[in-house]
Amino acid sequence: MELNVIIKTISKYWPMFIRGAGVTLVISIIGTIIGFIIGLIIGVIRTIPMPEKGFKRILLKIVNATLAVYIEVFRGTPMIVQAMVIYYGSKQAFNIDMTPLFAGIFIVSINTGAYMAEIVRGGIVSIDKGQFEAAYAIGMSHVQTMVNVVLPQAIRNILPAIGNEFVINIKDTSVLNVISVTELFFQTKSVAGNNFKYFETFFIASAIYLVMTFTVTRILRFIERKMDGPENYIIYANQMQVETPEDALRREQLMKGNK
Amino acid sequence: MKKIIEVQHLSKIFGEHEVLKDIDFSVSKGEVVCIIGSSGSGKSTLLRCINLLEKPSGGQILYNGENILDDKHDTRTYRTKLGMVFQQFNLFNNHDVLSNCMIGQVKVLKRSKAEAREVAMKYLKVVGMEQFINAKPRQLSGGQKQRVAIARALSMEPDVMLFDEPTSALDPEMVGEVLKVMRELAESGLTMLVVTHEMGFAREVADRVVFMDKGVIAEEGTPEQIFNNPTQERTREFLKRTLQQN
Ligand SMILES: Nc1ncnc2c1ncn2[C@@H]1O[C@H](COP(=O)(O)OP(=O)(O)OP(=O)(O)O)[C@@H](O)[C@H]1O
Ligand SMILES: [Mg+2]
Numbered sequence: 001m002e003l004n005v006i007i008k009t010i011s012k013y014w015p016m017f018i019r020g021a022g023v024t025l026v027i028s029i030i031g032t033i034i035g036f037i038i039g040l041i042i043g044v045i046r047t048i049p050m051p052e053k054g055f056k057r058i059l060l061k062i063v064n065a066t067l068a069v070y071i072e073v074f075r076g077t078p079m080i081v082q083a084m085v086i087y088y089g090s091k092q093a094f095n096i097d098m099t100p101l102f103a104g105i106f107i108v109s110i111n112t113g114a115y116m117a118e119i120v121r122g123g124i125v126s127i128d129k130g131q132f133e134a135a136y137a138i139g140m141s142h143v144q145t146m147v148n149v150v151l152p153q154a155i156r157n158i159l160p161a162i163g164n165e166f167v168i169n170i171k172d173t174s175v176l177n178v179i180s181v182t183e184l185f186f187q188t189k190s191v192a193g194n195n196f197k198y199f200e201t202f203f204i205a206s207a208i209y210l211v212m213t214f215t216v217t218r219i220l221r222f223i224e225r226k227m228d229g230p231e232n233y234i235i236y237a238n239q240m241q242v243e244t245p246e247d248a249l250r251r252e253q254l255m256k257g258n259k
Numbered sequence: 260m261k262k263i264i265e266v267q268h269l270s271k272i273f274g275e276h277e278v279l280k281d282i283d284f285s286v287s288k289g290e291v292v293c294i295i296g297s298s299g300s301g302k303s304t305l306l307r308c309i310n311l312l313e314k315p316s317g318g319q320i321l322y323n324g325e326n327i328l329d330d331k332h333d334t335r336t337y338r339t340k341l342g343m344v345f346q347q348f349n350l351f352n353n354h355d356v357l358s359n360c361m362i363g364q365v366k367v368l369k370r371s372k373a374e375a376r377e378v379a380m381k382y383l384k385v386v387g388m389e390q391f392i393n394a395k396p397r398q399l400s401g402g403q404k405q406r407v408a409i410a411r412a413l414s415m416e417p418d419v420m421l422f423d424e425p426t427s428a429l430d431p432e433m434v435g436e437v438l439k440v441m442r443e444l445a446e447s448g449l450t451m452l453v454v455t456h457e458m459g460f461a462r463e464v465a466d467r468v469v470f471m472d473k474g475v476i477a478e479e480g481t482p483e484q485i486f487n488n489p490t491q492e493r494t495r496e497f498l499k500r501t502l503q504q505n
Contacts, residue, residue: 052314130349133312134408138363138415139339148362152353233355233394 005200013191013201020187021208023101027176027183028169031108035169036162038109039116042067044146046117047124067117074114080175083107087179104181108173112165119161123154156227163220167213184208260287262321263419263450264309269318271304278304280474282318286419291451293461293482296471297497302454303346305471306423309452310341339367342412342420346427348404350396356383356407357392360414368415375414382413386440402433406440413444420444422453458501462486470494 010017046064051057074082087103090096098106127150135145155162174185188205192198264286271279278301286292294302307313309320311327311334320327327337351359360379364370370378383389386406396404405425412420422441426434438460445451445464455461461468461482468485470478478491489495 128349130345130347131351134343134345134349134351136312137310137338137341137343138411139335139367140363141335144366148366149351149353156353229395233391233398 002200005197006204009191009195009197009201010204013195016187016191017184017204017208020182020184020205021212023181024170024173024183024185025212027101027104027108027173027181028166030105031112031173032162032166032169034105034109035112035116035165038113039118039120040151042071042113042117043120043124044143044151046121048142071114071117074111075118078175079107079111079172080178082111083176083179100176100179100181103179104173104176104183107176108169112169115165116162119158119165120154123158123161124150126157127153156224159220159224159227163217166216166220170212170216171209260290262287263323264452265319265321265324266305266309267319267321269305269308269320270316271301271308271313272316278474279308279315282474282476284469284476284479286450286452288418289448289450290466291445291449291453291464292467292469293465294452294454294469294471295456295458295461295485295497296477297500300471301474302471303423306343306421306452306454310338310343310421312343335367339363339415340418342415342417344405344408344412344420344422344425346424348396348401348408348428350404350408350411352396354395355392356388356394356396356399359396359407360411363411363415378416379410379414382410383407385413385443386410387436400433401429402436405429405433405437409437409440409444419450419452422451422455424454424456426455426457456501458486458498470497472497 046067048060050060083103086107087098087100090098090103124146131149131153132145135149140148173181173183176183177186177189180186184205188201192201195201262285266282266284269279269282270277282305294305296302304313308315315328322337322340325332327334351362354362357376357379360383361372361375364375364378365372368375380389380392383392386409388403388406388410391399391403391407396407399407409420409425425441426437429437434457438457441451441453441460442464453461453465463482465482467479468482469476470485470489470491472493478485478489478494484490485494486498489498
């Protein structure tokens with residue numbers, strides 16, 4: 001490996017690397033967020049208590065079965081194959097001409113959604129039954145219980161798994177080069193095709209991937225800590241809740257300590 | 260006395276197991292009723308049937324004369340009239356103390372934040388937890404958690420408070436602080452239905468004591484009758500066993 005080749009490659013082709021990394025980030029960020037929303041909705045539906053009888057029970061059974069098929073299919077096939085089937089299939093069967101970028105985001109989203117659905121469901125069922133019962137006992141509906149009590153706790157618990165999906169998505173968008181999405185791998189291939197320095201060029205790409213995944217992991221750690229809140233609480237000495245100077249000082253120190 | 264809750268011929272079956280059999284009893288306004296009985300006799304199940312956390316298998320439950328098991332009856336509105344205190348506290352872990360006492364008022368009763376806050380502070384003061392409004396449940400002791408749970412239920416300003424063994428999960432030194440709060444509530448005239456193993460509390464605070472055994476109400480009466488002159492053999496045996504333990 002020659003350092004001057006690396007430097008030359010970067011100085012000549014850096015706009016292509018940047019654009020590729022940008023597309024990779026856009027697809028994996030949007031794909032992870034949409035996938036998470038899909039997972040959230042499916043996770044909540046799959047944990048609705050089964051009604052004992054009537055139309056609602058039948059409807060819920062059908063919906064649950066459909067969702068189970070979706071999850072199985074997208075978890076059970078490689079994303080590279082899904083990309084080919086959806087991109088070319090939509091052209092051929094439905095005459096829909098997606099841009100590669102749109103197709104990429106679409107595929108990553110529904111693929112991530114299948115994984116997230118199971119992650120979210122696991123997060124919900126791991127929450128103590130007492131939390132649901134206390135919410136029902138003060139008159140909350142299933143949706144209110146989910147939004148105000150269960151999901152905030154479940155999401156906190158599954159945050160590491162969500163971060164994992166995000167990191168996987170950053171790496172796995174590289175398979176989208178098969179449908180000509182101009183993400184980082186695709187761009188790297190083009191550069192290497194020009195300068196014939198395969199090793200050096202892909203070495204640069206791997207460094208960029210590593211920087212992206214490392215940054216994302218750090219940011220998620222930070223969010224986790226933010227969600228946990230301060231370790232200590234302030235005792236209010238009087239009912240007016242006027243802070244004494246000592247309290248204010250302590251609070252400021254606490255806030256600093258948690259940053 | 261006006262009856263708030265009337266339970267008629269209530270039964271509950273889990274699979275093959277008949278946990279409650281033909282239960283008849285009622286709670287009147289301002290009354291403090293204690294339910295005692297050995298483990299597995301169905302006390303929790305009875306309480307959970309009353310606020311519909313369990314669906315009764317048969318019989319009726321009347322609230323102010325209305326059948327709450329009727330399909331047309333609004334379960335959620337009914338539940339806001341009953342305050343429930345659980346053995347395991349079940350505070351909302353993602354909310355701080357103040358927010359635990361406000362969330363139901365804001366989301367279910369649709370009170371304004373300012374009003375909810377005022378009501379919550381009022382009841383947090385009743386239980387002596389107003390200094391801890393910023394604490395998260397995980398930062399509190401068991402006794403403190405249970406007092407907040409009581410304030411949370413009171414903040415909904417219910418007609419009846421249901422307590423399911425509120426001190427059974429507590430370390431002995433914390434039992435007193437919770438019982439003290441409950442005693443004060445009873446003296447203020449609140450209607451209370453309390454499942455408890457604390458015989459001293461039942462004897463001193465209850466207007467009426469109900470003894471349950473194997474899914475039926477074996478005997479009920481004033482504390483005087485139940486503790487000093489029980490008519491049933493199984494009541495006598497139960498009391499002998501529990502009082503020996505203490
Ligand atoms: N969800 C359930 N499914 C099946 N059986 C149950 C269920 N809940 C309770 N039971 C059974 O019902 C019986 C009565 O339970 P319950 O919790 O009402 O008793 P308890 O009087 O409150 O006892 P303890 O003093 O131990 O709290 C027990 O035999 C229990 O095993
Ligand atoms: Mg019980």
